[in-house]
Structure formats: structure tokens, C-alpha cells
Amino acid sequence: MLSLATVRARWTSFLGTFVALGLGVTVLAMTALVLTSAQPEVPRRYAGARVVVQSPAVDQSDGTFTPGRPWSPERTDALLRALAAVPGVARAVPDRAFYAQAVIDGTPVGDPGPEPRGRNWSGTAFGPERLVAGGPPADEHQVVLDASLGLAPGSPVTLLTAAGPARYTVSGIVSGAGHPVVSGADSGTVSKAASKAASEAGSEAASGPVDPPSLYLSDRAAEALAPGVRVIGLVTVPGADVPAVAAAAASAVGGDGTVLHGAALTALEDRSAEKTRWIGLQILTAMAALTAFVSVFVVASTFAFAIVQRRREFGLLRTIGATPRQIARTVYAEALGVGVLAGGAGVLLGALLAPALGALMVEGGLEPTGFTVRFRALPLLGSFALGLVVAMLGVWSASRRAARTAPLEALREAAVEHRPMTRGRWIAGAACTALGLGLVVVAAGSESDSMINDALYAAMALIVGLTLFAPAVIPPIVRAVCHPLAGLPGATATVARESAVTAVRRTASTAAPVLVTVGFAVLVAGLFQLRAGGYALEETVRQQATSVVTPQGTPGLSDAAVAAVPGGASLLPTRLYAGGTDHVGAVGMSEAAFRGARTRMTVTSGSLDGLTGENTMVVKAGTAAWLGWTTGRRVQVTFEDGRTVDVTVVAEITDGSATASVLLTTRTVRAHDPSALTSVVYTAGTTSPAVLAPLGAQALSSAEYASRTSSEDDALVRIFLVVLIGTSLGYSCLAVANTLLMATAQRAGDFTVLRLSGATRRQVLRIVAAESALAVGIGAALGLLIAVVTLAGVRSGLSAQLGTRVDLALPWSTMALTIGVCLTLALPAGVLPARAALRRPGARAAG
Known part of the structure; x- marks a missing residue:
């Protein structure tokens, strides 16, 4: 009853906690519903x-x-x-898939996604496509296209395959609406029928997973491009x-x-769709974990500051006989009451917003097309329960502090804080900081797949450590920052400095959420830039290239595009299948690529000179040890055409000598993988854009290539950063506003003293604004310190792994945006309540 009465009487103090928990449960409910709805779908x-x-x-x-x-x-x-x-x-009926893309007006068109869109005609027996004009392909030079391309039967069309461009004739038009064959129609009728079919197909597709339009060749032509088969339909x-x-x-x-x-x-389900769902899972999991972490952080900060303000209240309870355990139970009950209300509101709001989150995931390429959110009770109940757990975890430290309140606190009139740093706080802060620095070292030596996660864990530990140390480090930081301002006329800087130092917990509570936001935002943005830019430069450095030819509007480069770059070093990726369920990534290297890379390879056994012909390979030492492929041994491997061939291991190299597990010649790859596409071509010369454009290629400088490779991850980076900044910045704004509102509500006496001392209302408001800006600046500086330390460790590790210098480019725009938003919110959150307090009768009388 006492806890409920306290919540009712002090509802403004608990408002921030309510909103923080409510938002946390909202995010958890949304992500839980999307995660449980992300199930495999049958391809259309x-x-x-x-x-x-x-x-x-x-x-x-x-x-x-x-x-x-x-x-x-x-x-x-x-x-x-x-x-x-x-x-x-x-x-x-076998289902054959291969790369093919129509070229219209000199430009490859259609979706250049990861899954091949070329199919054999007999495979339409299982799909929704039906002929709406013309007929099936009668020979190897005819093709059936989707109505969306706007071509009519009999029209010539260029198809770009892995070999290069070739001329075909359109024999028929298909649409996914299931219309009967339209025969004997003129081109105008065909166009109308195709347009209608395409429109109706789009309406039908809206209800389920949608595959981009495919094109169909005769079964014989398809077999030449895709001899290996993975699916047979009955x-x-x-x-x-x-x-x-x-x-x-x-x-x-x-x-x-x-x-x-x-x-x-x-x-x-296509492996690309499965990978898309997996990436979405990582984003949602990170968002949920970050939400839980920041929720606990904000709730703990809010309750800790509230406990400091309620010392006299708890002292009175202790005076009338309340035990420390009863005080702790009172604080827990307050948190539980707020948590139940906030959890209920969060679950309702999360259920309403989950479809919007699902739509954003599809739009951002993090869920397959046609994904919809399904409502289930269990994820919502789990989110509600987790919200209560977050509330209890957040209030744990505050309850212990409240339980230690002595009866004599009821007699205290001074607001000056005593012993802001306890022994337990020193120990915990030192432990978390040491753990964070250790994780920075671990992240620097991690593989690329785990480097980002290790860096995030390091940042979390450092954030907790610096937050615990905040009461100790804030006073010297404030004095150092304000010292140059001591000579300025007026007392604003002096009063703001002493107020921040005296009320160190208030300053720390305001700075802590800013520290979290700036630290995470700058760290994640910097990590993606480091990783993408570093690995983009790796092979460029190996090949000593000044220019890189990359795909443009296509999933890869055809042999014709590679041939258009004289003396270019090309890499042709494929996959090899060993015995049982084992498989490894391989790359076919042109002679120029092999010459450029071999000088940086470290051979542990054998000779690189043996990599010739179609039946030789070079293997990384780790792969050789795993599969038992020793030098000189002939091993059986299965290629993409399904054929098993004996290949000789001519050399073993160290794991850091190449990016692929197995090195082959391009001749070997092309003999067994007719639809393989070259990823990039490295060259020291230049190639005319007019030659490359019709082949779906473009030339970039090395620096542009690194930048473009980074921008190719921009979709994921933007989504991740929006989630990160949106979550942490929202909580930061909430925590800053709540702390300043709670603090200002009890500072009417301070403002009265300032007014009695001769300060004008404008001067008092300037002092409050300076305090708010100072707290935001301290939080931003500590957050940047954490981000820079972590990024510097990762950069050092990447440079050592790649054998080249990786520049540390800080994301200045993200940094400015995050700090600017925090400052924009902190100033009115501090000034407006102070302005209202100055208008109270007591303050006016003092004036």
C-alpha cells in the first residue's frame, strides 16, 4: 500500500521509468512477433x-x-x-537454374539478385507462370520472357550470360496470373494481354512470397548452362x-x-532468402539485446537518482521503525507496479506496431518479399515478463542503496552528496573497465565474423565501467573544462561549474545516457566502415591494382567483360564439395591474378608452380588439416556441375595468404561451372566506360572501390544505425529529460538563493543551460573515448590481419547528429522546468 501510494504521489518521478519500460517492452514485443513470424516459405x-x-x-x-x-x-x-x-x-522434371539477364537499350535490366533467374522451360510445370502470348522456346536461340519487359513474340533480344552477350528471339511471353495461352494475336493484342496479365500477377503476388521475373530457355540450352541439378519435381x-x-x-x-x-x-527456400532472414534475425536480436541493456541502464539511473533525492523520506521511515529489508521491498514494489503498467502498455503498442516493423524489414532487404507478421500470444507474454525482469534488474542497485539509509538522514537539510564513490563502486568500475579493455584486445585478434560482436561487448563493458567511475572522473573533467572560462566576466561559468561538481550524481545521471548513445552510435558506424573498407582494399593491395572493374546492374562479370580488360587480374568464385557434407569456397585465379598474389603467399609445403591445367589446386593450411588434403595427394571433389573429379593438391599456404580456402585456375572453374560469374577484375590500366556499360560493368579507382564496397553495405549499416540510434537516442533523450525534470523540480530553493544573491531570471536560466550543456559534453566526450579506443584496437587487428594499413575514419555525421540531438533535448529539458520554478509565488517573492 505504501508503494502504491508513493507511485500515485510521486508519479512525475516515475514517469521516466514508465516510459522507458514501456518503450522497452514495445520493442521487445515487436521484435518477438517478427522473429516468430520469420519462417521459411515455399518459393513461388x-x-x-x-x-x-x-x-x-x-x-x-x-x-x-x-x-x-x-x-x-x-x-x-x-x-x-x-x-x-x-x-x-x-x-x-529437373529444375535448372543459371545466370541470364536481358539487355535492353544497351543496359542489363531486371533484378540482379543473388539467385539465378534463368530457368529451363519444362520447369514452368510447377510455377504460376503461364503463356499469355507466343509459344515455348523451340530451339537453343529462343527465349520466353516475362510480360513486364514489354517485348512481343518475334522480337530480337540480347541475353547476358556468364559467357557474355548473345542474340536470341522472343518466342513467348509469360505472366504469373495463370492465364490461358493467347494465340494468333497481333502485337497490339499481345501487349494488352501481357499488360493485363502482369497487373493481375502483381495483385496475386501481394499475398505471398514473390520471385522476381524469370526468363526461360529450351531444356537443351538450359542444360548447357546448368548441367548440375539440385531439384527434381514430380x-x-x-x-x-x-x-x-x-x-x-x-x-x-x-x-x-x-x-x-x-x-x-x-x-x-532459396539460400539467399534464408540468409536474408538470418541477417534480419541478427538485426532484431541486436535491437532486442540493446533495448534490454539500455532499459536496465535507464531504469537503474533513474531509480538511483530518485533514491538520492528521497534520502530524508527513507530516513523518516527508518525512524518510525521500518527495517532495511522493508525499505528494499518498498522500492521493489514501486518498480513492480510501474513495470506492470508499462508492460501492459508496451505489449499493446508492440502488437500494433509489429506489422510496420515487418514492412520496414522487407523494404530494407532484411526479410524476403511477401513476409507478413503473424500474431501469437506467447511472444507477447514473454515480452511482458521480460519487461518485469528488466524493471527488477534496474532497481536492484537502487534498492540496496535505499536499504542502507540511516534514520539520521531524516535530520539532514544539506543537499550536498557524501561519498558518491563507495568501495563496491570502485571495485565494480575497475572490473568492468578491465574487462572492456581485455575485450578490445580480443576483438583486435578476432576473425572478421566475430570482430563486431566482440567490439560491441567491449563497448558495453567500458560503458558500464566509465558510468560507475563517473562520480570520480566528473569533478576533475568539469574543473578542467571550466578553468579557461574562469577569467570571463560574470558568475555563470563559476556557478555552473560548482553546481555540477557539488551535485555530481545529477551530472552523472544526465551524462550517462549520452555516453551510451554516442559511444554505441560512433562505434557501430565506425566498425562497419573499418571492416568494409579494409577488406575491400585487401585484394587490391595483393594485386597492386590502381583500377577495379566491378559489376553494374548485374550480379557479377561475364567472361566478355573480363576479356574487355586487357591484362586484368580476375577472380572466379565457385564451391567445391568434399566427402559427406563438407564443402569449401574456392576461387579460380587468372594468370595475372596469380602472378600478383603469389608474392604475398607463404608456402608451407609444395610449390605454387604446380597450379596449372584443370586438375590442380592450392589449399590453405587450415582447410588441408580439416579435410586431410596433404600436398601431393589426389583428392576427389565434386564441382557445381555435379561431377566428381580427382584433383591434385600441389601446395599448401598459410591461412592468411588468401581469402578463399582453395585456389584453382579459371579454366578449371569454367569447365565445371558454366554460370559462374567473376566478382571483380583488378588492373593497372584503364578501360573505356562505353565498352564496359553494355556488359554490365564499370571501372573504379582503388579508393572508389573501397568506398563503393562500403556503400554496398550501407543498406544494412543504415538499418542497423537507425535501429541503434533510434533505440539508444530515444532512451537517452528520455533519461536526460527525466533526470533534469526530477532535479529541477527540487531546485526551487537553489533558484531562490540565486535570485536573493542578485541574479536575474535570465542569468539563472543561463546557469541551468550551462549545466545541461556541460553534462551532455561530458557524456559525449566519454562516449567518444570508448568508441575511439575500441575502434583503434579493431583497426590495429585488421591492419595486422590484412597486411596493409587500414585508415580509421570516424563517422563525423553520425557523431554530430547524435550529440546535436542530445544537446537539443537537454537544453529545454533543463531550462523549461527552471523557468516554471522561477514563476512560483515563492520565487517571485524572493525576486
């Missing part, structure tokens, strides 16, 4: 499939989202015959028993594949 191109056979899956523990091991052409033919003989199966006869067909198909396939039907068809 398999919408009509009832039974599908998928090639053997491979290990996914490395986080590369690698598709299953493909079947070879010979094994595919054998499986097709066996599956076609299954009772209830009308025919078995066309069942009308009325067939699907489970029985699936069981018989599983018997026919044996252990060389997995039979899917019903809900299991979600396993056909």
Missing part, C-alpha cells in the same frame, strides 16, 4: 509442386548458406528415369495419393536425395 516458382526431390544437403555450420550437393548430368538422367516409373507420377497424375507417391519416390532415390511434400516443401 514451386507453388504448383506436390512432390519434389532435393539433392543431398550439406553442413551449414559455417554460416555460408550453401545449397545442396548437385547431381551430375548422368545421375540426373538415372534419377529422372527411376522417378518417372513411380506409380502416380506422370513425369519427372508431376503427379490426377487423383494420385501424394504421401504414397512420396514414399515410393524416396525408395527410388535411396540416400541420394530427400523427398519433400506438404509442409516440408519449405526446405526449397
Whole structure:
């Protein structure tokens, strides 16, 4: 009853805690609903499939989202015959995927996403596409295009494949609306039918996952571009028993594949969509973790400051017989009451905002197209319970401090704080700071995948450490900052300085959330710039290149684009499959690329001179030890065409000598992966843009390439930073405003003394503004210190790993925005309550 009465009487003091917890539960509820809704979906191109056979899956523990091991052409033919003989199966159809992109008006068009859009015509048996004009491709030089491209049957079109551009003739037009074949129509009729079909297809697609438009070649042409097959669909006869067909198909396939039907068809989801969901999961998880961390931080700061202001109140309770345990229980009950109210409001608001968050995730490329939020009770209940846990954790330290209040505190009139740094605070601050510095060292030596997480953990520990040390470090910082201002006329700087030093907890409570916001924002923005820019420069340095040719509007470079760069050093990535479920990334190196890189390679055994022909490879030492691929041994590897070949290991190199696990010749890769695309071409010369543009390529300087590589991650960086800054800055603004409001509410006496001493109202407001700006400046400086220390450690580690100097570029725009918003909020949050306090009758009478 006492706790409830206190909450009612002091509701303004608990308003900040209520809002902080409410926002925290809102974010947790939104993220929980989105996370539980992010489930695999059946790709739209398999919408009509009832039974599908998928090639053997491979290990996914490395986080590369690698598709299953493909079947070879010979094994595919054998499986097709066996599956076609299954009772209830009308025919078995292979699904072949390859890179192909239409070129219109000299520019590649269509979606250049990670999944290939070229398909074999027979694969339309399972998808929603239907001919709306023309007919299927009759030979290897005909193509069926989507209606959205606006071409009519009989039109010539250039297709860009991995080999380069080639001329085709449009034989037909498809749309996903399921319309019947339109035959004997003139071009005008075709155009109208195609436009109508495309419009209706778009309406239909809005209700589920949508694949970008595909183009279709004849089965023979598709087999030449995609000899390896990973999916075989079964066309069942009308009325067939699907489970029985699936069981018989599983018997026919044996252990060389997995039979899917019903809900299991979600396993056909593209690996790129799975990776997209995984990235979204990381963003949402980081947002939830940051929300919980900052919520505890803000609640703890708010309650700690409130406890300082309520010393006399607790002293009175102790005087009339309250025990320390009862005082602590009172504070916990206050937090619980506020937490229940805030949790209920947060759950309701989170449920309302979750669809908007899901839409933003789709728009930002962090969830597949067609993703929708599904409402479930369990995530909402879990968010509510977690909100209560956050409230209890946040008030833990404050409750212990309140329990230690002595009865004599009821007699204190002075507001001067005593012993702001306790022994426990010194020990905890030193431990957290030491842990943070240790994690900085760990982050500097971490692999790229774990470097960002380690750096964030280091920043969290340093933030907690410096916050605990704040009462000790703030006085000397304030005196150092204000010392140059001592000679200025007027007493504003002197009074602001002494007020900040005297009320050190108020200053620390105001500076702490600014420290969190600035530290995290600058750190994350700087980390992404460091990582992206550093790794972009790595291969450029290896190849000693001054110019880099990169894709423009295409997912990679064709052989024609590579040939257009005389003397260029090119890298052709592919993937190799070893025995069982093992797989490794490989890259085919041109002769120029190999010459440029070999001088920086450290050979542990064998000779690099042996990397010639189609059946040799160089392996990193870690990969060789893992797979048992010793130098001189002939090992069996399966390529992207599904064929298993004996390849000789001619040399082993140290793990830092190359980015890929296995080095091959481009000749080897092209022989087994007809649709592989070159990632970049490094050159010391220049190439005409007019030559590169029709091939979907552009030339950039090394510096531009590093900057562009960084900007390619900008979508993820922007989303992450928006989440980070939006969350932490919102909490920072809330905490700053709440602290200043609580402090100013009890400073009417201070303002009266200042007025009696001769200060004008304007001078008093200037003093309050100076105190607020000083607190924000201290928080920003400490946050920048944490960010710079952590970034410097990561930069040192990256430079050592990459063997080249990585520049430390601070994100000045993010820094200015964050500090500016904090300052913009802190000034009115301090000045406006002070202005209201000066208008009270007592203050007016004193004036």
C-alpha cells in the first residue's frame, strides 16, 4: 500500500521509468512477433509442386548458406528415369537454374539478385507462370520472357550470360496470373494481354512470397548452362495419393536425395532468402539485446537518482521503525507496479506496431518479399515478463542503496552528496573497465565474423565501467573544462561549474545516457566502415591494382567483360564439395591474378608452380588439416556441375595468404561451372566506360572501390544505425529529460538563493543551460573515448590481419547528429522546468 501510494504521489518521478519500460517492452514485443513470424516459405516458382526431390544437403555450420550437393548430368538422367516409373507420377522434371539477364537499350535490366533467374522451360510445370502470348522456346536461340519487359513474340533480344552477350528471339511471353495461352494475336493484342496479365500477377503476388521475373530457355540450352541439378519435381497424375507417391519416390532415390511434400516443401527456400532472414534475425536480436541493456541502464539511473533525492523520506521511515529489508521491498514494489503498467502498455503498442516493423524489414532487404507478421500470444507474454525482469534488474542497485539509509538522514537539510564513490563502486568500475579493455584486445585478434560482436561487448563493458567511475572522473573533467572560462566576466561559468561538481550524481545521471548513445552510435558506424573498407582494399593491395572493374546492374562479370580488360587480374568464385557434407569456397585465379598474389603467399609445403591445367589446386593450411588434403595427394571433389573429379593438391599456404580456402585456375572453374560469374577484375590500366556499360560493368579507382564496397553495405549499416540510434537516442533523450525534470523540480530553493544573491531570471536560466550543456559534453566526450579506443584496437587487428594499413575514419555525421540531438533535448529539458520554478509565488517573492 505504501508503494502504491508513493507511485500515485510521486508519479512525475516515475514517469521516466514508465516510459522507458514501456518503450522497452514495445520493442521487445515487436521484435518477438517478427522473429516468430520469420519462417521459411515455399518459393513461388514451386507453388504448383506436390512432390519434389532435393539433392543431398550439406553442413551449414559455417554460416555460408550453401545449397545442396548437385547431381551430375548422368545421375540426373538415372534419377529422372527411376522417378518417372513411380506409380502416380506422370513425369519427372529437373529444375535448372543459371545466370541470364536481358539487355535492353544497351543496359542489363531486371533484378540482379543473388539467385539465378534463368530457368529451363519444362520447369514452368510447377510455377504460376503461364503463356499469355507466343509459344515455348523451340530451339537453343529462343527465349520466353516475362510480360513486364514489354517485348512481343518475334522480337530480337540480347541475353547476358556468364559467357557474355548473345542474340536470341522472343518466342513467348509469360505472366504469373495463370492465364490461358493467347494465340494468333497481333502485337497490339499481345501487349494488352501481357499488360493485363502482369497487373493481375502483381495483385496475386501481394499475398505471398514473390520471385522476381524469370526468363526461360529450351531444356537443351538450359542444360548447357546448368548441367548440375539440385531439384527434381514430380508431376503427379490426377487423383494420385501424394504421401504414397512420396514414399515410393524416396525408395527410388535411396540416400541420394530427400523427398519433400506438404509442409516440408519449405526446405526449397532459396539460400539467399534464408540468409536474408538470418541477417534480419541478427538485426532484431541486436535491437532486442540493446533495448534490454539500455532499459536496465535507464531504469537503474533513474531509480538511483530518485533514491538520492528521497534520502530524508527513507530516513523518516527508518525512524518510525521500518527495517532495511522493508525499505528494499518498498522500492521493489514501486518498480513492480510501474513495470506492470508499462508492460501492459508496451505489449499493446508492440502488437500494433509489429506489422510496420515487418514492412520496414522487407523494404530494407532484411526479410524476403511477401513476409507478413503473424500474431501469437506467447511472444507477447514473454515480452511482458521480460519487461518485469528488466524493471527488477534496474532497481536492484537502487534498492540496496535505499536499504542502507540511516534514520539520521531524516535530520539532514544539506543537499550536498557524501561519498558518491563507495568501495563496491570502485571495485565494480575497475572490473568492468578491465574487462572492456581485455575485450578490445580480443576483438583486435578476432576473425572478421566475430570482430563486431566482440567490439560491441567491449563497448558495453567500458560503458558500464566509465558510468560507475563517473562520480570520480566528473569533478576533475568539469574543473578542467571550466578553468579557461574562469577569467570571463560574470558568475555563470563559476556557478555552473560548482553546481555540477557539488551535485555530481545529477551530472552523472544526465551524462550517462549520452555516453551510451554516442559511444554505441560512433562505434557501430565506425566498425562497419573499418571492416568494409579494409577488406575491400585487401585484394587490391595483393594485386597492386590502381583500377577495379566491378559489376553494374548485374550480379557479377561475364567472361566478355573480363576479356574487355586487357591484362586484368580476375577472380572466379565457385564451391567445391568434399566427402559427406563438407564443402569449401574456392576461387579460380587468372594468370595475372596469380602472378600478383603469389608474392604475398607463404608456402608451407609444395610449390605454387604446380597450379596449372584443370586438375590442380592450392589449399590453405587450415582447410588441408580439416579435410586431410596433404600436398601431393589426389583428392576427389565434386564441382557445381555435379561431377566428381580427382584433383591434385600441389601446395599448401598459410591461412592468411588468401581469402578463399582453395585456389584453382579459371579454366578449371569454367569447365565445371558454366554460370559462374567473376566478382571483380583488378588492373593497372584503364578501360573505356562505353565498352564496359553494355556488359554490365564499370571501372573504379582503388579508393572508389573501397568506398563503393562500403556503400554496398550501407543498406544494412543504415538499418542497423537507425535501429541503434533510434533505440539508444530515444532512451537517452528520455533519461536526460527525466533526470533534469526530477532535479529541477527540487531546485526551487537553489533558484531562490540565486535570485536573493542578485541574479536575474535570465542569468539563472543561463546557469541551468550551462549545466545541461556541460553534462551532455561530458557524456559525449566519454562516449567518444570508448568508441575511439575500441575502434583503434579493431583497426590495429585488421591492419595486422590484412597486411596493409587500414585508415580509421570516424563517422563525423553520425557523431554530430547524435550529440546535436542530445544537446537539443537537454537544453529545454533543463531550462523549461527552471523557468516554471522561477514563476512560483515563492520565487517571485524572493525576486
